[in-house]
Every structure is written in C-alpha cells, then in structure tokens.
Amino acid sequence: MANVPLNIDVLVIAAFAPILGVIAFWFLQLFMIEIQKRMLSRLRHRHEAFCRFTNYIGILFQAICQALGYTVTRSGIASFKVTVSEEQVEPKKEKEGVFDWISRSFLLFGPFFLPAGLVLLISYFIIGKGFVYLTPVDYTFVESLTGFWLSLSTLASEYINFLVNIDLLNPLHVGFLCVLLFFGLGIRPSYIGEGRKEKIDMFHDLRQIKDHLIEKPWYIAVIILILYMFYILSLFINPVLYIGLFTIFGWLSLTAIIAIFLTFPLLLLLYATDEIRPRWHIIPFLTVILSYVLARVVLFYYPTQKVNGISILIMLLSTFLITMILIKYKKTNRFKPTPKMKHLRDSDGKKRTIKK
Amino acid sequence: MVKKELLKNEQMERILSPHPLSFMKLQTLCIFVIVWGFLVFWLTDFSEYASMFAGNPWYPLILWGLVLLLAGVIASLVAIQWTIFFLYLFVFISAVGLLFWQHWENDSSLFIFIYSIAVSIVGFLLVELYRRSHKYIITNLRVIFKGGIFTKRERTIRYDKIADIDAKQGILGQIFGFGTIIPVSQSGFGLGSDKTLAAGGVEMGTSKARFFGFAGGGKEVQTPIARSYYELHGVYPYKDVKQLVEDMVQSHVPTQYQKEQIEFQKQQVDIQTQMRDLLHKQVREKPRKAVRQPIEAEVEEEDAEEEEVEEKVTGKKTVMTEEAFLPEQVDIQQQMKELLKKQKTARVNPPEEEEAEEEELEEEAESGKEKLGA
Numbered sequence: 001m002a003n004v005p006l007n008i009d010v011l012v013i014a015a016f017a018p019i020l021g022v023i024a025f026w027f028l029q030l031f032m033i034e035i036q037k038r039m040l041s042r043l044r045h046r047h048e049a050f051c052r053f054t055n056y057i058g059i060l061f062q063a064i065c066q067a068l069g070y071t072v073t074r075s076g077i078a079s080f081k082v083t084v085s086e087e088q089v090e091p092k093k094e095k096e097g098v099f100d101w102i103s104r105s106f107l108l109f110g111p112f113f114l115p116a117g118l119v120l121l122i123s124y125f126i127i128g129k130g131f132v133y134l135t136p137v138d139y140t141f142v143e144s145l146t147g148f149w150l151s152l153s154t155l156a157s158e159y160i161n162f163l164v165n166i167d168l169l170n171p172l173h174v175g176f177l178c179v180l181l182f183f184g185l186g187i188r189p190s191y192i193g194e195g196r197k198e199k200i201d202m203f204h205d206l207r208q209i210k211d212h213l214i215e216k217p218w219y220i221a222v223i224i225l226i227l228y229m230f231y232i233l234s235l236f237i238n239p240v241l242y243i244g245l246f247t248i249f250g251w252l253s254l255t256a257i258i259a260i261f262l263t264f265p266l267l268l269l270l271y272a273t274d275e276i277r278p279r280w281h282i283i284p285f286l287t288v289i290l291s292y293v294l295a296r297v298v299l300f301y302y303p304t305q306k307v308n309g310i311s312i313l314i315m316l317l318s319t320f321l322i323t324m325i326l327i328k329y330k331k332t333n334r335f336k337p338t339p340k341m342k343h344l345r346d347s348d349g350k351k352r353t354i355k356k
Numbered sequence: 357m358v359k360k361e362l363l364k365n366e367q368m369e370r371i372l373s374p375h376p377l378s379f380m381k382l383q384t385l386c387i388f389v390i391v392w393g394f395l396v397f398w399l400t401d402f403s404e405y406a407s408m409f410a411g412n413p414w415y416p417l418i419l420w421g422l423v424l425l426l427a428g429v430i431a432s433l434v435a436i437q438w439t440i441f442f443l444y445l446f447v448f449i450s451a452v453g454l455l456f457w458q459h460w461e462n463d464s465s466l467f468i469f470i471y472s473i474a475v476s477i478v479g480f481l482l483v484e485l486y487r488r489s490h491k492y493i494i495t496n497l498r499v500i501f502k503g504g505i506f507t508k509r510e511r512t513i514r515y516d517k518i519a520d521i522d523a524k525q526g527i528l529g530q531i532f533g534f535g536t537i538i539p540v541s542q543s544g545f546g547l548g549s550d551k552t553l554a555a556g557g558v559e560m561g562t563s564k565a566r567f568f569g570f571a572g573g574g575k576e577v578q579t580p581i582a583r584s585y586y587e588l589h590g591v592y593p594y595k596d597v598k599q600l601v602e603d604m605v606q607s608h609v610p611t612q613y614q615k616e617q618i619e620f621q622k623q624q625v626d627i628q629t630q631m632r633d634l635l636h637k638q639v640r641e642k643p644r645k646a647v648r649q650p651i652e653a654e655v656e657e658e659d660a661e662e663e664e665v666e667e668k669v670t671g672k673k674t675v676m677t678e679e680a681f682l683p684e685q686v687d688i689q690q691q692m693k694e695l696l697k698k699q700k701t702a703r704v705n706p707p708e709e710e711e712a713e714e715e716e717l718e719e720e721a722e723s724g725k726e727k728l729g730a
Contacts, residue, residue, distance in 0.1 A: 049533070050531070052530065056527065170403075171394070171395055
C-alpha cells in the first residue's frame with residue numbers, strides 16, 4: 001500500500017483529472033473530425049468516388065461498433081449490412097433497459113475509438129516506444145493531469161518523430177502510413193450527405209450523445225460511482241491502474257487526431273488539383289512519388305545524415321512548388337458549371353444545356 | 357458499324373463497356389506480383405533480415421517462387437479457377453529460364469523486382485485489352501453482348517425473352533458507381549452453378565495393420581452467373597443502366613390482363629375459323645334446291661348480329677330447313693350451334709371472379725376429399 005495523503009484533493013478532485021484530460025482530447029478529436037467532414041463535403045461534387053470511399057469506411061466502423069454492442073449485451077446479430085450510404089445491423093433479441101443503453105453507447109462512442117484502437121495496436125508494433133505512464137507521488141489533481149499530459153506528449157513526440165523520418169521505401173512504413181490515412185478518413189461517426197441540406201455536423205453528434213446520456217441519468221451516476229470506487233481501490237493497490245485506463249483513451253484520441261491530421265495534406269492536394277486543367281492535374285500526384293524516389297536515389301550516391309527526413313522535405317517542397325506553378329499557369333476554366341451537365345434534366349426527361 | 361447490325365425499326369439506346377476497375381480480380385493478380393516482387397527485393401537486400409539471404413543467390417528466387425505458387429493455389433481454390441495457378445507457374449518458370457539464360461544469378465533479387473514490374477505491366481495491358489474487347493449495345497428491342505480478344509463471342513437477348521434480371525454491385529462498384537447486370541433468359545441462359553466439394557481422409561494404425569477412412573461431400577447451388585461477355589459486366593452508371601433495362605423489359609412483357617386478352621382473342625379466332633370451315637363444308641355438300649336459298653343467305657349474312665343467327669338456328673324456320681338437309685348437314689348445323697354457344701360464353705374473367713372460381717374449386721376439392729374420407 002502506498003503512502004496516500006488523506007485530503008480532499010487526493011480523495012475526490014484528483015479522480016477527475018484523467019477524465020477531464022480524456023474529454024478535452026475527445027473534443028479536440030471531434031473538432032478535427034468536423035474540419036475533415038467540411039472539407040470532404042466541399043470536395044463531394046468533384047470527387048464523388050473518394051467521398052463514397054471515406055463514407056464506406058466510416059459506416060463500416062459504425063456497423064462494427066453496433067454489432068459489437070449487440071454482441072457484448074448478448075442480443076445477438078440477426079443481420080449485418082454495410083453499403084456506401086447506409087448500414088443495417090439488427091439484433092436477434094430486442095433487449096431493453098441497461099442492455100439497450102449499452103448497445104446504443106457502443107454505437108455512439110465506438111466510431112470515435114474503435115478505428116483509433118486498431119491503429120494504436122499496429123503502432124505499438126511499428127513505433128514500439130512512447131507508451132509510458134507516470135507513477136504518481138503526491139496523488140494530487142495537478143500531478144494526475146500532468147502525468148496524463150506527459151503520457152500523451154511522449155506518444156505524440158514518438159509519432160511525430162516517426163512521421164518526420166518515415167522511410168517510404170520501407171514496406172512496413174508505407175503500410176503503416178496507408179493504415180493511418182485509411183483509418184484517418186473513417187474515424188467519424190456520421191456520414192457526409194449528398195445534399196447540402198442534410199446537416200449532420202459536430203453539434204448533431206454532440207446532441208445525440210447528450211440525449212443519450214440525459215435519457216438515463218441513473219446509469220451515468222452508477223458509472224461515475226464505479227469509476228470512483230475503482231480510483232479509491234487503485235490508490236491503495238496501484239495508482240497507475242486508474243491513470244493508465246484513462247491514458248489509453250487519451251492515446252486513442254491522440255492517434256485519431258494524428259490520423260485525421262495526416263489526411264489534411266491529401267485533401268488539400270485534391271483541392272489544389274481541382275484548380276488545375278484536367279490533363280495536368282495528375283502531375284502533382286506524380287511529383288509526390290517521383291520527387292521522393294529521385295531524392296532517395298541522389299542521397300544514396302551522396303550520403304548524408306537524416307536521409308529520410310530530407311527526402312520527405314524535398315518531396316513536400318517540390319510538390320508544393322509544382323502545384324503552385326501549375327495553378328498559376330495551367331488554371332482550369334472557371335466558367336465551367338460545377339454540376340455535371342447530364343444531371344441537369346427537366347422533370348419531363350428532356351436534356352437541358354444550361355443550368356436552371 | 358454498329359448501326360448496320362440493327363434490325364428494322366430498331367433504335368440504339370446505349371453503347372456500354374465495362375468500367376476500368378470492374379476487372380479488379382484480374383488486376384489484383386498483377387498487383388500481387390508487383391507487390392511481392394518489391395517485398396522480396398526489399399527483404400533480401402535492404403531489410404534487417406538481408407543477411408539471411410546473403411549466402412545463396414538462389415534464396416530470393418526460391419522464396420519468391422514458393423510464395424507466388426502458394427498464392428496461386430489459394431487464389432485458384434477460392435476462385436475455383438486453376439488458370440490462376442498455371443499463370444503464376446508460367447511466370448515463375450519464365451523467370452527461372454530467363455535467369456539461367458542470361459546468367460543473372462548474382463543479382464537475382466533485383467532481377468525479380470524488375471521482372472515482376474515487367475510481368476505486371478504486361479498483365480495490366482492484357483486485362484485492359486480484354487476489357488476493351490467488351491461491348492454492350494442496348495437497343496429498344498434487345499441487348500447485344502460482344503466480347504473476346506481472339507475468339508469473338510456475341511449474344512443477343514430480346515427483352516420479351518428475359519425472365520429475370522440479376523444485378524450485383526460490390527464495394528468497388530458502390531464507390532465508383534458501376535455494377536453487373538445479368539439478364540436470365542427463359543431457357544435458363546445466364547444461370548450457372550456454384551459447386552463446393554469437401555473431402556477428408558484418415559489413416560491410422562501401424563505398418564502391419566492399417567485403417568483408412570475417407571469422407572466427402574458436395575453442394576451445388578444454382579445462381580445467376582455468366583461470362584463477362586454474356587452479361588452487362590461492370591457497367592457505368594449502374595443505376596441508370598439497370599433502370600433502363602428494367603424499363604425495357606417491363607415495356608416488352610405483357611401484363612396479366614393483356615395476357616388474358618390475347619388468350620380470349622385466340623379463342624375467338626379459333627371459333628371463327630372452325631365456323632368458317634363448317635360453313636364451307638356445308639356449302640360443298642350441295643343440299644336440295646328448295647333449301648339452298650336460305651343457306652346462301654345465311655352465308656352472306658355471316659357477319660350479322662349474334663341474336664339473329666341464334667334465331668335462325670333455333671327458330672321454326674331452321675327446323676324446317678333441318679328437315680330439308682341431309683343428315684351430314686344436320687351434324688354441321690349442330691356443331692355450329694355449339695360453337696356459337698361457346699363463342700357467347702367465352703369471356704375474359706376478371707381477377708375477382710377468377711379468385712372466386714379458384715376458391716370454389718378448392719372448396720369442391722376439399723369436400724371431395726371429405727367424401728372420400730367418409
């Protein structure tokens with residue numbers, strides 16, 4: 001048993017430190033998701049297939065989370081269907097009360113953490129370092145919060161270090177980057193609607209979660225009580241247990257934030273190439289690959305330190321420069337109507353040549 | 357070129373070809389070759405395990421070939437198509453032959469990488485050539501399917517012969533908006549079967565006495581399946597094409613009411629034909645002079661109203677005429693009478709009456725059963 005000072009800070013307030021940390025990071029994740037969703041919805045009319053693909057990943061994870069909820073509550077799964085526009089998971093037995101509440105909790109919270117959990121699992125094997133806990137000494141609120149932050153910042157710095165020095169000729173590194181991008185495009189609970197009228201945003205998600213939590217306040221009270229009991233027990237057994245549990249959730253949010261952040265350059269590249277004439281807009285994508293390979297070949301014959309980092313820098317700079325030059329000199333015709341002409345039809349089926 | 361092939365009054369609605377990603381199964385075979393070639397190159401020359409392969413220049417080739425053939429076996433079993441295995445076997449044997457011929461044994465891993473890229477490019481080109489050989493023409497009367505690189509194949513199906521439409525859209529299809537539509541004809545063209553077979557064997561005992569058991573089983577499921585040149589394979593935009601084909605089929609398939617109308621008309625034509633034959637027969641029989649006049653009049657008034665005809669047949673006048681005819685002619689008259697009755701009673705049953713009749717029949721059948729039981 002550790003020497004735990006018995007005061008209000010240690011016994012009550014410190015218990016909320018990691019919870020606050022998780023909530024803060026989760027909000028940050030939600031904010032990043034919202035930015036990504038807005039970027040994707042603006043891209044939709046030009047990159048329909050890309051948006052369908054990202055939708056599919058998001059909906060797939062949502063369906064998996066729902067199925068997981070039904071499995072955990074022993075409701076069973078009667079049907080499982082996932083398409084690019086909808087998911088349908090039906091339980092074998094319709095359960096009520098706490099089981100129904102848990103199932104819906106999986107559906108609402110799962111998409112935020114399940115894909116991130118899978119990435120975190122892979123990153124454990126690829127990065128391997130950075131998964132550290134801080135053992136508390138004073139057991140205060142500030143110390144718990146600092147410990148939580150330190151665990152997350154260590155992992156974040158490892159991620160950044162890995163990404164800066166990533167070797168894109170190493171299949172493992174390329175595979176991990178693809179996983180990050182793939183999951184980064186799908187770590188979100190709601191779907192990008194085809195029409196602009198469909199408003200499913202951050203507030204929609206938050207409202208749903210709020211309604212879900214308010215619906216059964218007793219359950220929340222019980223969960224808080226259980227967590228508090230766990231905190232008190234961990235104080236006397238091993239304080240790292242409690243902080244560790246919430247640190248994992250913090251890592252999940254951090255992984256999700258990094259994965260989403262990595263998708264931004266890709267989305268920006270898509271935005272930029274939309275400004276370039278059709279025959280030329282493939283060039284920035286080719287520049288990404290060719291500039292990196294060229295840099296690696298040159299640095300192979302003229303060895304220097306930080307080869308991977310320099311190659312990445314050369315790749316990013318050359319892609320940026322080439323894209324800017326193309327936007328300046330090969331800009332696409334602005335007078336083209338954005339929606340496809342074939343979609344402009346009257347109700348009687350006759351084709352129209354101008355927008356109504 | 358296509359317009360020449362059209363029939364009279366035939367109009368072309370759409371000319372389609374498969375989406376570039378619709379042959380992803382074939383393209384995946386090429387992708388696997390290139391990815392595995394790169395992996396072997398990296399593993400044997402640049403990874404931390406490179407020292408394991410440093411001893412013998414044949415190690416990379418053996419590793420590459422074994423995994424390639426294993427993948428070929430797995431893919432062949434999954435796709436139930438042994439061509440994949442033999443294709444990979446050919447790729448492997450060619451690589452070994454080229455390596456021996458050019459004496460590139462010392463750079464085997466680099467050779468594998470470059471060879472994989474070259475083979476994959478050839479593979480991609482062949483797949484693209486195969487894709488481009490497909491052409492689907494949707495007209496207002498039929499769907500024409502064309503395909504094949506060396507052997508040109510063609511299938512034509514009229515909309516009125518389509519019994520069923522099977523449509524499927526995979527994940528890639530959903531993302532990129534393409535899908536496959538299989539029109540199943542009434543003769544069953546477009547239907548295939550998926551066969552699965554499982555077998556196992558057990559051998560027990562010592563060298564002197566052994567026991568051997570074997571068990572196996574198979575399952576066959578009828579499913580819409582066709583070659584890519586006999587179906588609308590990976591057509592884009594899938595939803596529009598599906599809607600178009602369904603509309604065409606719908607417009608060429610008669611409804612239940614139309615079917616009943618056609619049946620009714622057929623019956624009427626049959627009756628009228630029989631009546632005409634009977635009248636001709638009656639004229640040919642040469643009846644007595646006294647009665648020839650009314651019969652001729654009757655022939656001339658063939659298209660008169662039914663009531664008048666009935667009067668002629670059933671009235672006193674007819675009775676008198678009958679008495680004047682030969683017995684064969686009396687038979688003809690009777691047959692005509694029956695036909696007229698049949699014509700009058702023949703009608704299109706409305707759906708409600710049909711249902712009521714069916715119910716009555718069922719009730720009768722049940723009561724019959726009860727009686728039999730009693």
